[in-house]
Amino acid sequence: MKKITITGSSGVGKTTLCTKLAQELQLPLIEETARVLCEQMGYKRIGEIPEQEQFKRNVLSKQIEVERKHESFVSDRSALDCWILWQRWNICSAMTYDTEEIYTTVADHARNYTHIIYVPPLFTAIDDGFRWIEPDYIKQIDRITRMTLYDLNLWDRTLTISSSSLAERILEARSWLEQ
Numbered sequence: 430m431k432k433i434t435i436t437g438s439s440g441v442g443k444t445t446l447c448t449k450l451a452q453e454l455q456l457p458l459i460e461e462t463a464r465v466l467c468e469q470m471g472y473k474r475i476g477e478i479p480e481q482e483q484f485k486r487n488v489l490s491k492q493i494e495v496e497r498k499h500e501s502f503v504s505d506r507s508a509l510d511c512w513i514l515w516q517r518w519n520i521c522s523a524m525t526y527d528t529e530e531i532y533t534t535v536a537d538h539a540r541n542y543t544h545i546i547y548v549p550p551l552f553t554a555i556d557d558g559f560r561w562i563e564p565d566y567i568k569q570i571d572r573i574t575r576m577t578l579y580d581l582n583l584w585d586r587t588l589t590i591s592s593s594s595l596a597e598r599i600l601e602a603r604s605w606l607e608q
Contacts (some may be wrong), residue, residue, distance in 0.1 A: 433509035433544040438570035440554020451503035459504035462492045508538045513573045562603040
């Protein structure tokens, strides 16, 4: 059983790595839930969705639901990312009880991940029309990602990618997963 999630900021190559790794390991691929839900709702960008707070909750619920359907998987983002983005998007605006509810849900669910692959920003992000690629935003998400992995005590099951090329990233991940 391998429950592999790939996390990191926007535009760092998570989706490309996820897709290739899922193919090579012959595991189900869980696509980025926020993007899937956004498209199902008929929007091109998350910022267009009128009810942002409910959307964030829906993404977390759907992410956990989809992950629970599979004994093994490779996930492009995860419940961890829902928490990371909740923190960034709700700085000083969310009610404390909402924030604690989201944190507890994610912390409890994160125990299910057997392998976490953290992808730091190693090159300039390319605009795909969906994600935010502003350099300071990427730095903030990256910082919150590292803080979340630390806070939830997940570093012992986390690989930090150090290569920029896809071929080298696949080798890093496969070598680590085979240990």
